[in-house]
Amino acid sequence: MQGNTPQPSASSSYSFDNIESMETSLHEHPMGSKYDLPVTSSDVVDTDAAVGPDIESFEVDGDTNRINPFALRDSRTLTWRNVHLTLVGTKYREEKKILDSVCGEIPERKTTAIMGASGAGKTSLLNVLAGRLQSSRELRVEGEIRINNELVEPTDINVRRQIAFVAQDDSLQVTATPREAIRFSARLRLSRDVSKIEIDQLTERMLLELGLTDCADTIVGGALIKGISGGERKRTSVGVELVTRPGVVFLDEPTSGLDSYSSLQCCNVLRKVAQAGASVLFTIHQPSSEIFESIDQLILMNKGRVMFQGAVKDMPAAFGKLGYPIPNNYNPADFVIDLAQTVSITELEKAGFFQSESLDGNKDDGLCRNSLSTETSVVDAPPPGIATQSRLLFLRELHHMHRDWTVTFSRVVVSSVVGLFLGMLFLDVGDTDRSDRILLQSYLGGVMIILCAMMIVQMQVSMFVIPDERPIFLREFSTNHYAVLSYMVSHLLAEAVLTAVQVFILLSLVYWTMGLSGRFVVHFLSTFAFSLVTAAQAVLVGCLAGNNVKLAIQMQPLLIVPQMLFSGFFLPTDMMPSWLSWLQHLCTMVYSARIMVVEEFEHCSDIPAEQANCDDMIRATAADPNDVWWYWLVLVMMYVVYRTLAIVVLRKSALRFY
Numbered sequence: 339m340q341g342n343t344p345q346p347s348a349s350s351s352y353s354f355d356n357i358e359s360m361e362t363s364l365h366e367h368p369m370g371s372k373y374d375l376p377v378t379s380s381d382v383v384d385t386d387a388a389v390g391p392d393i394e395s396f397e398v399d400g401d402t403n404r405i406n407p408f409a410l411r412d413s414r415t416l417t418w419r420n421v422h423l424t425l426v427g428t429k430y431r432e433e434k435k436i437l438d439s440v441c442g443e444i445p446e447r448k449t450t451a452i453m454g455a456s457g458a459g460k461t462s463l464l465n466v467l468a469g470r471l472q473s474s475r476e477l478r479v480e481g482e483i484r485i486n487n488e489l490v491e492p493t494d495i496n497v498r499r500q501i502a503f504v505a506q507d508d509s510l511q512v513t514a515t516p517r518e519a520i521r522f523s524a525r526l527r528l529s530r531d532v533s534k535i536e537i538d539q540l541t542e543r544m545l546l547e548l549g550l551t552d553c554a555d556t557i558v559g560g561a562l563i564k565g566i567s568g569g570e571r572k573r574t575s576v577g578v579e580l581v582t583r584p585g586v587v588f589l590d591e592p593t594s595g596l597d598s599y600s601s602l603q604c605c606n607v608l609r610k611v612a613q614a615g616a617s618v619l620f621t622i623h624q625p626s627s628e629i630f631e632s633i634d635q636l637i638l639m640n641k642g643r644v645m646f647q648g649a650v651k652d653m654p655a656a657f658g659k660l661g662y663p664i665p666n667n668y669n670p671a672d673f674v675i676d677l678a679q680t681v682s683i684t685e686l687e688k689a690g691f692f693q694s695e696s697l698d699g700n701k702d703d704g705l706c707r708n709s710l711s712t713e714t715s716v717v718d719a720p721p722p723g724i725a726t727q728s729r730l731l732f733l734r735e736l737h738h739m740h741r742d743w744t745v746t747f748s749r750v751v752v753s754s755v756v757g758l759f760l761g762m763l764f765l766d767v768g769d770t771d772r773s774d775r776i777l778l779q780s781y782l783g784g785v786m787i788i789l790c791a792m793m794i795v796q797m798q799v800s801m802f803v804i805p806d807e808r809p810i811f812l813r814e815f816s817t818n819h820y821a822v823l824s825y826m827v828s829h830l831l832a833e834a835v836l837t838a839v840q841v842f843i844l845l846s847l848v849y850w851t852m853g854l855s856g857r858f859v860v861h862f863l864s865t866f867a868f869s870l871v872t873a874a875q876a877v878l879v880g881c882l883a884g885n886n887v888k889l890a891i892q893m894q895p896l897l898i899v900p901q902m903l904f905s906g907f908f909l910p911t912d913m914m915p916s917w918l919s920w921l922q923h924l925c926t927m928v929y930s931a932r933i934m935v936v937e938e939f940e941h942c943s944d945i946p947a948e949q950a951n952c953d954d955m956i957r958a959t960a961a962d963p964n965d966v967w968w969y970w971l972v973l974v975m976m977y978v979v980y981r982t983l984a985i986v987v988l989r990k991s992a993l994r995f996y
């Protein structure tokens with residue numbers, strides 16, 4: 339049996355005895371602060387700056403608990419029994435067990451790591467426990483999951499919201515800074531009686547603990563905008579979740595992308611959170627021996643099954659007892675991973691591994707402990723309501739528009755260029771001879787093209803807003819930052835501001851150059867209303883498409899072409915086949931076009947023959963001057979309907995999550 343034992347690697351030179359020395363060295367690290375400040379690239383420059391704000395300043399009003407992210411909290415114990423995840427077989431592939439009868443627990447006040455070789459089922463287990471996987475045509479999820487001994491359905495949004503989840507991919511707003519991201523999370527998720535000053539102090543404390551003070555005001559960044567480093571981004575994601583003092587914390591590979599010291603510090607922060615009463619569960623790939631020894635509990639996965647489960651400090655004795663002693667001067671994490679990969683399941687079973695799978699159903703009572711009721715939680719009072727959520731989201735949106743100014747700027751430039759181009763092409767079309775019907779048709783074309791241009795511009799931008807922001811929205815919605823309604827309200831407000839600017843620019847450039855004679859304000863409001871409804875339609879399509887941006891792109895002609903065809907410009911409405919012409923009533927452009935056509939042509943000339951030609955233009959679009967109020971009302975109703983549908987669709991897809 340000894341012959342199967344993997345050989346020590348040259349690079350590994352730690353043993354289990356050095357937990358204390360590791361902790362000591364942590365506190366004695368030259369960069370270490372009173373709060374074990376993690377080292378960032380910039381720490382080496384200025385130690386004082388790294389220490390951040392005066393710690394004493396955190397103690398306000400004698401209530402340090404409210405501003406301490408590591409204050410004691412109500413604990414929760416999570417236990418699970420017979421968890422199965424099966425890839426359903428089809429005629430092309432066999433059924434595959436991804437998780438096979440997995441049992442276990444996350445004890446309160448402990449950090450628990452799920453470890454295993456690649457493909458062992460770590461992420462799958464974490465996702466099932468966090469309710470991020472549910473049965474579908476492809477996958478079958480079974481099992482019994484309890485929080486504080488109470489059976490729960492983890493896919494239920496209310497259960498998911500009890501669990502702080504830090505995903506592997508950091509879905510943070512690219513233009514926010516770590517300070518803003520953490521403060522935003524705190525303001526929306528903590529009770530409304532926590533003051534702004536307390537939130538600021540809590541944020542500073544979190545930044546300090548996570549070693550983010552030096553990059554606190556640098557934008558997070560992303561693929562296209564350079565921002566903080568990957569490790570700093572990861573720590574920001576951790577801070578965003580920990581700032582609410584959750585009772586259960588899940589993290590998917592929190593140390594991936596971090597250097598060894600930052601990884602150790604991240605684990606140290608997680609230990610602090612655990613000591614404050616939380617149950618902490620995270621996946622980890624192949625930790626260094628220092629990190630491994632800083633973990634309390636281990637769940638070792640092997641081909642979808644639990645090979646070993648227990649306290650890390652008990653592991654050497656347990657493995658020794660089963661005939662696989664961990665050699666001295668060998669990274670235990672490397673050893674167990676190598677063992678899982680090189681020794682067959684049958685042999686490991688014979689040796690006595692995989693015992694935790696045979697826990698009987700009554701073991702629950704032994705595993706589940708009553709929750710500890712400790713100090714008053716900062717989430718006792720309800721979090722801010724819809725109005726505050728919408729306001730904060732709107733302000734974040736404005737910040738985003740300001741910082742990512744290229745997008746805002748490009749919309750202004752597009753409107754200006756399109757406006758100039760149309761203005762030059764349709765120069766003085768409004769002053770045309772009213773007795774010439776062909777020239778009048780161009781005049782009508784000038785009015786229609788304003789709407790067509792705005793429709794294309796608006797559709798392009800609005801359709802991708804939701805798919806683009808979907809990862810951030812899903813993370814924030816599932817972690818109880820805000821309601822879908824607040825998200826939509828903030829969006830439509832920000833969009834209304836930008837659209838108003840765009841329409842104003844375009845219309846200012848075409849109104850006088852084209853020589854339009856209707857009132858500017860009517861043309862502006864009609865084009866603005868049309869643009870908003872178009873945006874609402876595009877957002878709805880974006881919500882329906884979900885992650886599938888390609889589908890949204892393919893849907894665009896379906897929205898654009900009918901609008902133009904039914905506008906009455908290419909084909910007079912009374913010439914349309916009757917079985918098809920009813921579709922015009924669904925086209926937004928029809929209503930705005932009629933408002934503008936009435937505005938331009940209702941009183942176009944004092945000469946009866948010329949006015950008759952203008953009346954023909956009105957008739958071609960099936961407009962009726964007496965129905966203008968109705969056209970406005972339809973536009974408003976369409977806007978409300980599309981927005982409501984978008985909220986329903988988005989909420990439904992957000993509740994399903996993945």
Ligand SMILES: Nc1ncnc2c1ncn2[C@@H]1O[C@H](COP(=O)(O)OP(=O)(O)OP(=O)(O)O)[C@@H](O)[C@H]1O
Pocket residue numbers: 425436454455456457458459460461462463477623
């Ligand atoms: N939705 C799915 N469809 C098909 N196979 C899946 C699905 N989810 C997981 N698997 C398979 O289940 C196994 C376990 O995957 P999982 O991602 O949980 O492994 P892991 O231990 O987290 O691996 P890694 O460390 O490489 O991320 C893999 O073989 C994976 O291909």
